[in-house]
Amino acid sequence: MSVGSVIKQRRIALNMKQEDVAETIGVTVQTYGKWENDKTEPKASQIAALSSLLNLPEKVICSGKYPENISDNPMQFMNKFGKxxxxxxxxxxxxxxxxFIEDEEGFYKALLKESELPKEHFEG
Structure with missing residues (x-):
């Protein structure tokens, strides 16, 4: 696979249009289309935006390998996890x-934010 195939597969799985992704990321549909067709690749800042929008870790996008067992429905995952x-x-x-977490630092930061504890308490 490739970066383009990963973002295309995820976009389709999330039932999004190329236009929607391009507009949210702040690029033209033509530019986004070139990414999906592997003619060009997004910049690092655009990878970060794609990661957030498509709910995929940056590492996964850059690897060019779409995870086999990724859930498109967070509630389905939470239900299984809860059991x-x-x-x-x-x-x-x-x-x-x-x-199994692809982005350990991002995961840690998200938990820290949710905890509402002072960041300084956990540095070091």
């Missing part, structure tokens, strides 16, 4: 998350 989480010890849960 399992109470049957796994904390250490195993965190270790498994570490092994």
């Amino acid at each position: 399992l989480v109470h049957h796994v010890d904390d250490f195993s849960l965190v270790l498994t998350m570490y092994d």
Whole structure:
């Protein structure tokens, strides 16, 4: 696969039009189309915007490999996770998350934000 095929597959999975993605990212439809057709590649800042919009880690987009088991429905994932989480010890849960999370720093920052704890308390 390629960067273009990953963003195209994800866009289609999310039932989005090229026009919608291009407008949100701030590029022309022609530019976005060139990305999907692997004629050009997005800049780093555009990868970050695509990551946010398409709900895919930047690392996944840049790898050019679309994950096989990615859920397009967060509620479906949360339902499955909710059924399992109470049957796994904390250490195993965190270790498994570490092994499978593509963007550890982004995950950590998101949790820190949700916790509303002072950032300085966790630096170092």
